[in-house]
Amino acid sequence: MRRAALAALLSHWRARPLQLAMLVVGLALATALWSGVQAINAEARASYAEAAATLGQDRLARLVPADAAHIDEADFVALRRAGWRVAPVLEGRMRLGGERVTVMGIDPLTAPPQAGLAALTEGDGLAGFTTPPGRGFAAPETAAELAAADLEIAPARGIAPGIVIVDIGIAQTLLDAPGRLSHLQVHPDQPAARADLAAVAPHLEQRPPDDAGELARLTDSFHLNLTAFGFLSFAVGLFIVHSAVGLAFEQRRPVFRTLRALGLPGRSLMVLLVAELAALALLAGALGVALGYGVAAVLMPGVAATLGGLYGAEVAGSVVLRPEWWLSGLAIALGGTLAAAARDLWRTARLPVLAAARPRAWALISERRLALQLGAAVVLALVAVVLARVGGGLIAGFTMLGALLLAAALALPVLLYAVLRAAQALARGPVAQWFWADTRQQLPGLSLALMALLLALAANIGVGTMVSSFRLTFTGWLDQRLAAELYVTARSDAEAEAIRDWLAPRTEAVLPIWYVEGELAGRPGRVYSVADHGTYRDHWPLIDAGDAPWERVAAGEGVLVNEQLARAAGLWSGDGRLDLPGGPELPVVGVYSDYGNPQPQAMLGLDSFTRHYPDAPQRQHGVRAPPGAVPDLAAGLRDRFDLPAPNVTDQAEAKRISLAVFERTFTVTRALNVLTLGVAGVALLASLVTLSGMRLAQLAPVWAAGLGRARLARLELWRALALAGFTALAALPVGLVLAWVLLAVINVEAFGWRLPMHVFPADWVRLGALALVTGALAAAAPALRLARIAPAQLVKVFAHER
Template sequence: MSALRRLLLALYQGHRRAPGQALLMLLGLSLSVAVVVAIDVSINSAQSAFADARRALSGAATHQIISDADPVPQSLLAELRKQGLRRSAPVIDLEAIHAADGRRLRLFGIDPMSELQMRPWLSGDAGNTDIESPGFRQLIGDVDGALIAAGMARQLGLAAGSTLNVRVDGHDLAFVVRGLMADEALPEAARDWIILDLAAAQRALGSNGYSRIDLQIDQVTAESIARTLPAGLRLLATTEQDTQLASMSRAFEINLKALSLLAMLVGLFVVFQTLSFLTLRRGAMIGLWRALGVGRRLLAALLLAEAALTGLIAALIGMALGILLGRLLLLGIDGTYAELYGRGASGGLSISPWLLAKAAGLSMLGALFAVTLPLLDMLRLSTLSALGRARSSALEDNPQTRRVRGLALPALLLFALGVALLKLGPENLSNAFVALFICLIAALGLVPWLAYGVLLGLERVLGQARVLPQWLLAGSRRGLGRTGIALAALSLAIATVIGMSSMIHSFRSAVSQWIDRSLQADVYVSARGRGALPPDLIETAAALPGVRQLSQTRRSQRMLDSGPIDVVGLSLPIEARDGFDWIAADPDMVWQQFAAGE
């Protein structure tokens, strides 16, 4: 048997005699990798599904004409066609609520002839996309016909010829299902659409305009159109709009990724501590090997390879667990996307090789980093010192303990760097997280040093106390080189729990206070979607006995260069003004200007 094989066998037998330490390493590292993989996979899947939904909506369009308030007028499309812009498709795109179960659907009114170049899968015969329908083109002139996906029809209990009842912008609408489209012929994001003729959608909604006009044009043409658009209309590049919408979820995603890195940090502390004890326990064995002629380089390569293999096994376990956790986490992320964008980004998990390679790299590099310091300490010892290391280390002022005492100044300097970055750096979330992580790592470096000072102080206070307490305190102080990292990891875990609990409690308290201040009315009446309440209903409600005050609210959304914003118009009684907190203004002056319409 070769020398290398004997060394490997000795390492294996060591793990068999004490399997708990190996399992602890694998558990700590694999759980950390699982959190990283779950968060990365779920975020990537949600982003991919949302991008697919945006591509299904936009099709081949490079630009869109949208309105800040009223629908885009039909006359604009006629003018564009006169200018030779044939690659233009008018669209009515609204959220619909299924009357029976409240499910969110999408009403999509199209001009089938215009969709040949924009969304070919909506052009009827192109691609042979239907299984029971007479074709998209035959919807032209059909005042109440619609096409839906076969899968959605099964879920809603519908078939060709059934009536589909929905509510759109306060309108109760009924459409006859003229045909069912094969799910595999549709983009996944389009499988909850109600597709109907543009004119039929206009008649059903009582509108003569469009939600938008999709264009397939070059940049020069886009600049020319933008200069001639009437007031209230805007030309947006589809890529620009995607960027603006994606920025809304960026802070949410950064928070999740920061949480995953925090979990990884805790896992590395666990691995570092376990490997430190394992290396210490192997001190006599390493000394024996060196006495038999095994060189430092071979020992280092062997133990580093063991750590890398541990990291690889933990990565594989963590990937499997992370994918399972990612499926659960995707449900919560999908709900957040639905709140941000008005619809979810649900779909299957999107697992890229890059994400898996990243997880494997983090796990292996983390294990190698964790084993480096204890391994260097052991290899620096002479052969005789290594042979006696396991017996005497608990009584010596060992290198690890001396390193703990030397952590104070570097940790304080690192903490000062984090504070300076937080105060003087750019004001964005990424910089804040970097600064906080620097401060956190610095604080963790101070934990063993503070513990050393506390234990030393207790020894001096107890003075000539009984031998057993003195012995316990002295042993704990001298062993901080090994237990200090575990103490720091425990402090980090406790701090994380306390911090997240306090953050959640503060958020709930703030929301509760906001609800108490803002929702002061006894009854609220609203229209579904973007519809408005009829004026006669408002007058009738104001005249009802028992109605003391009545306030009115009108909401609309506008797309700015920085992204979408909500514009709210209010008609408030004086009592309702208490629901507003002004950050940097004189409330009396603001309300005077508000009452004057300024």
């Protein structure tokens, strides 16, 4: 019985292959964007986990300096003598063979077995590893990239990309950090009789194993952003599914009724319908996951570059097919389909056997429904307003965004209904009146697709405004911030001193850019030195400042902090005080913008800096010189000191690098936006194609009354253009509010900086045109079909016999 019933149900799709194709394509696209984003996130997180697991950091406790930038080797010796089984590690970023890498120096003799070094140094590997010039180990892809490095790098498994492991002595030479250590790894088995840590090294503290990894925490906001946009794309896709399933259920109501009348139990009917939906979801889900793999593979290099540029995170630029996201992709497709079909399944379960089918009613307007929809939109808008006023945190920000977008989507059909009604009232000719009235009648059938288009357009306007505002602010800020004409990085402190001496008589000023790493308000950050020079006073914009901030910083009476730190720790001029790592607590005298940097940062007067951090590397400098003299200076520096090209950078190059990092940051978001607009276009096409099959009964009388097929087809095209145009107009304010939320709430929470909002009307015009093209493309096929339809097809509407 069930087999026969299933055959009857499936025959619906055999007769309507286009409707079936639209349903599968909609769901596949939605799943593709969602699973693509998940694949990117999973790949990046796998890289973080691998980085966290390097040298067993995820399993071993560590001794770190309580408030200083590094540990002295003497501490290590003292602890070993006091019975502590610890192993030294020195970690630092440097350029090796033209690539920026993280060098990790370890001592193979004292390293705990959990560090997993045995495979690296076994056999004759140990001598080659520890004896100068030494040998490094890196992930195969990193080793291949470093083929041109002076150091021999051997490929090894189990090391995260971008990390080179060398002997501690070699690392101290490479990083020019003699006698220094970053932290000490603690063996899990410690002798009971060892001395108390506070007695041997009171300035060190023990930290538990870091199983999540610093990078995973740092990049959480980035991945949350991606997930949110992936979810938006998925939601837009679900609009298609909801629309297609809703129509299919309504069309098949007579079949349901007949099957029930012929003796199929209601429960069996539901089982068959759920099984049918599940099969469709799994088919489309599998297609979607495969497509998502393609999306992820295309976007991954951009994401890897962004994560590297923003967070220094090394992420593999390729995607591996992982079973977990195959499964999660199929699960989200299945869950999404059942959620989109829930209302129709519920209605079918409660369908009286004798209920009449009303496929046309599916497309008829109900003012009561519109009123309910408007009510829901108002409630959601209020939720967004409440969250904007009292909510805090990124989750609240995204919830607000979700409520806002959903409210706008729900309000759209109501708004369009009112606009079309007004247009009908203003129309004069019979064709114009019919056009607007008929367009209004199409609204319920098209509203889901138009809501999807609204969401896609609003997301495009919002994200576009955010990115363009950011770019405008960022380039202006870069022009001010990169005031020095030339930037020079020496390979050692001694070389830096020689460079300073060489530059002094040839330039207007040599400004030290020295820094130490350490914890600022509980998060890893940097303290920079700032010289007492007019360059800073004249060029560095402060977004918050007390009296004479630069003078107070120069006198060592206060610090400047970046906006991220100020917002995260509530440190503003006036009453904010910052506890410097290994240094004093100083009042905050000003706050500066620091776009593109997710980490906290502080600036200390040069004298105070060298006093508190005498061991800080002193290698990087900004050089003030007449612009015309810069090329000769750069060439002279390279010749005189044999400096590699990346170590001498002029202002234009520094800006180019910064802007490239910036552009990459939003590549993925922009790509997702374009894809979302594509999904919305498919939604519109799906709805128009589906409706065109039901439209004949409405169009035939008008045709019979004397409007030719070609004219009717043109009017169908105009109808789609009008609806897409109105939707684009409605999307504009929604997009601008979205941009405001992104700039004033999400960015502040995610990255710690707030940007002024700028508007770009030319972008709106371009997007409006894109919306019209989307509408025209979606309507083209149904309109063409109508223009070419055989009169016999239209006559069938009237013919009840021949």
